[in-house]
Amino acid sequence: MSAQEPLAVGLARGVRALAGAPLPADVLSAAQDHLLDAIGVGLAGGAAPTSPLGPALGALGGGDGTVLGRADRLAPASAALVNGTLIHSMEFDDTHVPSVIHGSAVVVPAALAAAERQASSGAELAVAVAAGWETLVLLGLASPGGFQAAGFQTVAAAGPFGAAVAAGLLASTDEATLVSALGICGSQASGTFAFLTDASTVKAMHAGWAAHSGVLAVDLATAGVTGPAAVLEDRFGFFASYARDAEAPGRFAALLPGLGERWALPEAAFKAYPCCHYIHPFLEAAERLRDEGLAPDDVAEVVVRVPDGAAPIVCEPWERKLTPASDHDARWSLPVCVAQVLLRGRLTSADVTGIASDPEVLALATRMRAEPWEDSGFPARFPADLRVRTTDGRDLHATVDDVRGSASRPLGADAVLAKFRDNAEPVVGAARADEIAAAVRDLRALDDVRELTALLRPAA
Template identity: 50%
Template sequence: MTTAPARAIAQAAVALRGADLPDPVLAAAKLHFLDAIGVGLAASTVPQNADWAKAMATVGGAGTATVLGQATGAPPAMAALLNGSRIHALEFDDTHIASVVHGSAVAAPAALAAAQSAGAEGETLLKGYVMAWEVMIRLGLSAPGAMQARGFQVTAVAGAVGAATAAALINGLDADHTVSALGIAGSQASGLMEFLAEGASVKALHPGWAAHTGLISAALAQGGMTGPSSILEGRFGVMAGFAGQPDAAGAISAQMATLGVTWHLPDAAFKAYPCCHYIHPFLEALEALIAQGLTATNLAQATAHVPPPEAPLICEPWARRQAPASGYDAKWALAYCLAARLANGPLTVADFAHDPDAQAVALARRFTWVPMADHGFPSRFAARLDVVTKDGRALTAEVRNVRGAPDRPIGAAEVQAKFRANAARALCTQAVEEAEAAILSLEAPGALTDLRRALTS
């Protein structure tokens, strides 16, 4: 008899609590956690994020859980909300490509707050972090692209369930209480994609809210509230409601059956640019064209070949993707990002911390797009650019899969350099070094205490 998916998650979480993570998974977890903390620290310094972060703090009050970018803490669930929102706010956080899940923006704040609240060590934090990632990925893989097609961000929906798994594991809940935590979290899951209509910054809140939901759900389950064990595959469950898959029981059961046996986290991709991940392979293609002599002054026209499932995020409406409404909106503007790179050099956090650049907007008018055939989405993020120069040359560059994907990994040294650059926006040099050392040895006793000290110094 097949074990119900929520029950399978609960049993795997309980089993992992007493087991060791395989070395490759542990190494990947520490590197992804490091990346997430750095991105969150950088986001804490961007002016557009300051006012809503202050508003959250006034609602939550004081507490002892670490908040990235500030010396004062917050209650655990509020810290998870703040940190998850900051980690996602720059669109610089990691992605598991095939499931289209931004895992660390949920898993890192949930695991950090839960571990600090429970007085757990870093080893337990890492187990919760990994389990959150694995659950989220599997929910995305159970119906690839289906949630997005219905207007829901899979990170937000799957994230609530993943965060509840992490919080339940870290707090030592048994299998029955963990099942209830998952049922409660799934009942509160959310995350509409309507932010795209106006470039609203609420998308940053999606993973933070999921992390917050996970902590609250585990606490409620521990206190005796029950949640439906059929929350994932049931008639009115997550897959039916958010993915339009009322018959997903088989697919989701098959995914959850491999928890603790097959590990997907090491396949997650790091981001090289602070913008929508779908745009990254186009930026790579543009780099190849720049190497062939393309410049802002000699570009006559350019055509981007875009996988149709990506178009609603990065191409529609095209006029606003050429002239975005704000720096935040620009993160999903394919034409603008390409034009900004061509006009001003490699994209950085600073490029999106102000209103769109007029020169880049003018250059973006020379770009158009067409649907790409044989794109392979979501298993891979592909891109092709065709350009014509003012002197009549026709140039083409194609990327079959984005850099950072399993077949094109970004190395540990580059991830660590990214962390240092991001963290240095908020911390002094010594604190950056101490935080990096603590995270890369997080399974060692006392490392989590060292990390708290570095982040709040």
């Protein structure tokens, strides 16, 4: 990439080059695992009591695109919208920790919709998923923490670009058209954190809208709509508007030559709990204290040291976090989620139902207070520091250096498969879950992705 070349041109050229070679073995394995995890989480999200968008499906029109767990068929962009929303709806989808990107909730629905329309192979789907993921990570790493500080969820703002890369590769889009699609994405980026104020459920749609935007951007560019090539670095461009970071274009330019040489997807973290990822290490710390003999009645006070970048999301305002407006709202409440684990030793999808009105959980949450943690290492890692003063005067302490499931502490393929089964089997049954898992785990053997997407709908 020359010094004067727009960043989107270098990105389009780089991702198109990825389609010309097989994925490294570890990247292919990671793409398969994250695809499987996303499908399982999306199936569970569609079956949840508070599943979003269900009543709205009729307004989205018909088509041939698969909707996870449903017989409904939608146009590809609409299918991506619904599936991304379902995958993101339970806060159970994966994250690349340093870039704070929920990649699969955007890239997987966009790639599935595009691959199904094109009758792409499983190998082509895997490349599209990996390329979309790498795009999102580069965008997040260009301004770590910058989007959140400006009030935007990173995956919502950056998501359309990753989705467009995935959809564009599967459509064999030429370089100029893909550049225009990326330019169009800059006018579709969105997703503020305002949902935290009143527990709005629109947050689940952040990933779905990003997936929809990327698929639609490729369609529009293919039809002749143009977008600015300098969409990322322009004075009114993506980084200036959404991260307010003048140095971000330079960081992105420095990262771009590593595309296809250094892969981020194998580093992405799987979630072990259905709540905001920033809370996870605190839940593990609470589990450790329980395992060491701490009983709920022993707790006099809990002090959590919280990274400065995470506190606005999971701790502020503290009074509201102590009384979440709904079970959905409770997924972003550090005190309520930690209280659930201290009280019962677990936080599963079933445990979230009713948690916002559980008197024992809420009472224990009031015994907590938060302190700032300036030198935590966040967001390069998600750590936790939890102290408990007991009723008999003991001081107990548990720390977690980085979240479980991250690159430093991988979950492992067997655990990913077990999580998929837990999510998928109640929806599709054990036999169909086995078929889905087998198809994803041997993705390169699929000549037509429609063999997989057929398994994601109810049996005829």
